[in-house]
Amino acid sequence: MNRRNTPTKEAVLSLLSSSKKALSQDAIERQLDIKINRATIYRVLNRFCEDDLVHRIVAEDGKQYFAICKKCEPSEKTKYHFHFRCLSCDTIECLKIPVQYSIPEGYEVQNANCVLTGTCNDCSL
Secondary structure, three states, rough: OOOOOOOOHHHHHHHHHHHOEEEEEEHHHOOOOOOOHHHHHHHHHHHHHOOOOOEEEOOOOEEEEOOOOOOOOOOOOOOOOOEEEEEEOOOOOEHHHOOOOOOOOOOOOOOEEEEEEOOOOOOOO
């Protein structure tokens, strides 16, 4: 779906593009150079998710993070992939491990959320 481009969308997408990790809505709000209200940021992030520009990661604590998956090529094969959340530095990153699952006949998966938690390679050194 074609959507109108706005300075708000450009600012949020630019921030996510330059980030090396997934960002929560409040982190996005703090890091933006322009003042945007919380509801607008959520609306923009939800549209980006609908348009497959950004993916939503729900951590084990229920907090939502948003990222442009730089390590994965977007395809049906990599649409559902694991994420890793470091409990030391709070970084969330995409892992290139295919998610394998089985579901009962007649069911259709629309979304999957897989977050592994622990200590990342940088923090465990």
